[in-house]
Amino acid sequence: MKNHLYLIILFISLSVSAQEYTRADTLRGSITPERAWWDVMHYDLNITVNPSIQSIKGSNTITYKVIDSKNIMQIDLQVPMKIEKATQNGKELSVKNDGNAHFLNLQQPQIKGKEYELTIYFSGKPKVAKRPPWDGGFTWIKDSNGNDFIANSNQGIGASVWWPLKDHPSDEPDRGVTIAVTAPKDLMDVSNGKLKKVTENKKTKTWLWEVVNPINTYGVNINIGDYIHWAETFRGEKGPLDLNYYAIRENEAKAKQQFNQVPKMLKAFEYWFGPYPFYEDGYKLVEAPYLGMEHQSSITYGNGFKNGYLGKDLSGSGWGLKFDFIIIHESAHEWFANNITNKDVADMWVHEGFTCYAENLYLDYYFGKKASSEYVIGLRKNILNDRPIIGHYNVDGRGSSDIYYKGANILHTIRQLIDNDKKWRKILRGLNQEFYHQTVTTKQVEEYISAKSGMNLNVFWNQYLRTTTIPEVEYKVESKTLKYRYVDILENFEMPVIAVLNGKEVWIHPTAEWKTLEIHQTLKSVEIKKDFYVNSKEIKANTFPK
Numbered sequence: 424m425k426n427h428l429y430l431i432i433l434f435i436s437l438s439v440s441a442q443e444y445t446r447a448d449t450l451r452g453s454i455t456p457e458r459a460w461w462d463v464m465h466y467d468l469n470i471t472v473n474p475s476i477q478s479i480k481g482s483n484t485i486t487y488k489v490i491d492s493k494n495i496m497q498i499d500l501q502v503p504m505k506i507e508k509a510t511q512n513g514k515e516l517s518v519k520n521d522g523n524a525h526f527l528n529l530q531q532p533q534i535k536g537k538e539y540e541l542t543i544y545f546s547g548k549p550k551v552a553k554r555p556p557w558d559g560g561f562t563w564i565k566d567s568n569g570n571d572f573i574a575n576s577n578q579g580i581g582a583s584v585w586w587p588l589k590d591h592p593s594d595e596p597d598r599g600v601t602i603a604v605t606a607p608k609d610l611m612d613v614s615n616g617k618l619k620k621v622t623e624n625k626k627t628k629t630w631l632w633e634v635v636n637p638i639n640t641y642g643v644n645i646n647i648g649d650y651i652h653w654a655e656t657f658r659g660e661k662g663p664l665d666l667n668y669y670a671i672r673e674n675e676a677k678a679k680q681q682f683n684q685v686p687k688m689l690k691a692f693e694y695w696f697g698p699y700p701f702y703e704d705g706y707k708l709v710e711a712p713y714l715g716m717e718h719q720s721s722i723t724y725g726n727g728f729k730n731g732y733l734g735k736d737l738s739g740s741g742w743g744l745k746f747d748f749i750i751i752h753e754s755a756h757e758w759f760a761n762n763i764t765n766k767d768v769a770d771m772w773v774h775e776g777f778t779c780y781a782e783n784l785y786l787d788y789y790f791g792k793k794a795s796s797e798y799v800i801g802l803r804k805n806i807l808n809d810r811p812i813i814g815h816y817n818v819d820g821r822g823s824s825d826i827y828y829k830g831a832n833i834l835h836t837i838r839q840l841i842d843n844d845k846k847w848r849k850i851l852r853g854l855n856q857e858f859y860h861q862t863v864t865t866k867q868v869e870e871y872i873s874a875k876s877g878m879n880l881n882v883f884w885n886q887y888l889r890t891t892t893i894p895e896v897e898y899k900v901e902s903k904t905l906k907y908r909y910v911d912i913l914e915n916f917e918m919p920v921i922a923v924l925n926g927k928e929v930w931i932h933p934t935a936e937w938k939t940l941e942i943h944q945t946l947k948s949v950e951i952k953k954d955f956y957v958n959s960k961e962i963k964a965n966t967f968p969k
Contacts, residue, residue, distance in 0.1 A: 452592075452768070452817050458594070460492070464487055465601075472604065484543075500560065549585040551563065566672075571607065573645070575710055597762065599638055600615070602616070603630070611669075615644060638719045643718070644723065646723065649928065651670055653668050662699070662701055664689070666705070666707075681728040681729075717757070751780050752781070753786050763854065772800040777834065779831035802828040806825050809891065811823060887956070893911065893957060895910050896908075904941055908936060949961070
């Protein structure tokens, strides 16, 4: 059976090698030489939105620090958006275009260690989102009163679908971003961070928002609509946290009832993960014209003011209807995706696996272990095991959609192996302290959990993250004897599991070799505890290998 697994892994490896990536994929997904020499300190984004023709125009002033003295800078902006011009110190810069990548030739000497500014002017009709937030871009619709309802959602496609920047997750602006949005006078814009000023113009208003913390750029957002606003204060681990809520006028009553889950969410997640990571920027929940997304400090919501996922329980356990999926899931991303961000989208399981797992921790906090266990185990029916969770590096290559449900079950399994909830909670909180406001690799996360758990999880990680095969416990019952082993495993994979023998839990330690366990009574029932993400199969006497 081990040879069978090696053939599967070889096939996957060959398939990956055979997949073709373009120059555009490399320009988007890698730290090119034209990206590597400068570090983003701050973005100052100023845009005007024209709903009547579904267009935007504006500028982005980039403050950056020179890491290595070079003079060609890569800026990303996707067609049909276009760069009108780029300037530094009042002088226009030459721009060479290569698809969605644009190379600026800087005239001023770039001295290592110093900071500089340049401004890029842009305009166009950004791509319209076909299936937001997955197939992203801009959404332009009307509410039931005929008012414009507009928002961006661009996690997969990238922030460069509408504004020019270094569009790579490894480089967040250290000092945040300011966002000035000019929109029709009778509407409101809601963006990230805190509102600093509203300026009235003749036919428009300009809303100025400020983010002071580092921010992942796909999380920068605008939301324009006929909003009703209300607020409250959450007394959290770091003191008072400003909570602001925005809903379309017609949905005010439903939103005020449904959004009351936010303080409960914050209480549970601060317990498990530590303080909300962006106290200085506040927390907002904003109704949007699509399902929702984890825009940092400006979570967007479109779940129909229902518990579950559009009113359905993804786990089939019943527990998924105890909370509003979008409020809980997207808000959990403030810790995993926004606080801890992957350096490369190949490691996006760090965002989605931990966040999917957070749903069951929310249930654990309010309803107990049984609820959380049944929920996360119920999610397994959604796992495809079609491709490894880890994607392809340096080419904007994501892994399987299993980053969600399989990722959650991997973490749930580790909790069982640690068998100490105090320690497990300390690890989850420690991750958010160790990698506070940082971009990380999966290797860093793997090594941190391995070190803090005191377990060698190297083969475990490789098995679950880098293959599609789930370990299977084969066993045979002979009166008072249990024989068992693992199949479909990598070499040296050894993970203990709990076997439930005649209703009693017993730890067993399967390996690739057969082992024997003698008990003091006839074995009438054997089950591998479902909290461990493994398959199991009983070998009958007439098929038992000699």
